[in-house]
Amino acid sequence: MNRPPGPPGTRLAGNGPAYDKDRLGFMTEMSQRYGGIWSFDRHIVVIADPALAGEVLLRTNKDFGGEVDFLHQKQKEDDATMQQWASSRAARMRGMRPSAMQDRIPLIAAEMGREIPKWMTAGNVDVVDRMRALTSWLGSLICFGPDASLAHGLEQDLFDALLPVIRSTIVWPSWMPLPRHRRVVRANRALENGISQVITARRSQDRTDAADLLGVLMKPTGRHGELSDRILRETLAATLLAAQSAPSSGFGWTIHELVNHPHIQQRVAAEAAAVLPSTGPITSDHYTRLEYTARVVKEAMRLWPPNWVYARHALHDTALGGYTLPRDTKVMVPSYVIQRDAQWFPDPLVFDPDRWLPEGSGTKAVPHAYLPFGAGPLVCMGLSWSLIEMTLGVALLMRDFTVERAPGTNVVPDPARELTPAGLMVRLSERQRPTHSSPDEPLRRIPAPNSGCPMAAGVPV
């Protein structure tokens, strides 16, 4: 079978060392050299073209399998697992869809409004770390409402235990009794036990109809019936894990750009001061008027997508981009490269939130050129959730504080797992509140948080 062209690499180690030395740079340079589909080696193909990226993501579960999950490696792609996955995904969607998340805006804003002012210290502030703690707590609250403290923090232990496993260049099977694997198993057991306690308490006290995510998941549906306790535990554990890491990285990247662009920071602060009430609850109505801030977050997710590369594998011999990929070929889709390509985004390295205005170049980009939340059957379920957290977090921080880079610090993109702004440290000082937004920028109402959801076609959000 013919293969797409690609860099030959060294005779013994192929392209692995060059990739490990500079993952983002290697992917970018080779995509420029070899085009939208190229071979990393005999078993891995890289897709850097929006149309082909869309195909891979939309054909997931049919022709391409998703990333193998370390914790559930044994289950993989059998029919029963797919059926359970579909049931738990459908149930979760009911609890995380835009309308459900809009109802939670006052809760999220109140927690953020209480917590963010505490970040003000005389020294350096690690905003990613602070946000991670906050999003972790919000995850527990959204999942378990009044029982949040019973399982809180355990998913952070699991995340920390998983990091060395995921970052390792050698992938050992999960059944191997390595110390790092045992740590993951222990942390996962602790998290699932914590979740079980909440489920048991709900059942014994006849409180199975709560408005939180667990309450939604416990309601049987005509189509899927009742979820088993195992699926409940695994679904909630996965939700808590997803809820605490990516939004804090996305928030960190947005702050990084605002630190580098004080005039944009000023505009965000002016909008926040004009839109957010200084007393009383912040509602979905206020949120939808944070129009400029939403564009700033969206642009930060273009330049710095936390999920910067998608991993798939061919489930059988399958055609893609004029080639036939043999079964088990790995397919990597670096959204980071596509989203920085001048073919789809003019002046791609310029941080320009206004490219997302209705007539802007970003809004008119070809389908699947903007993919920070994925597309197709595995598209991110936390899209509204994370946009609300990132937008409100940025607005509340900027309303009250001027943010500057801490002296002597430097940000280095770390792509080892999620793309994170390693080394990001800032100094906060109280902001003189402007009384109105910039006169040349009238406030516009933005659509509901998820109205551009890529669920259907992977179109820009």
Ligand code: HEM
């Ligand atoms: C900036 C924040 C976030 C980003 C950039 C992000 C991105 C993504 C992406 C790209 C995927 C698809 C992965 C693939 O196709 O292989 C995904 C899946 C997922 N995300 Fe997010 N996510 C974010 C926040 C959240 C939050 C707050 C939640 C809430 C729990 C969440 C829940 C999920 C879930 C459950 C899936 C798996 C869907 C499935 O396998 O069926 N995400 N996310």
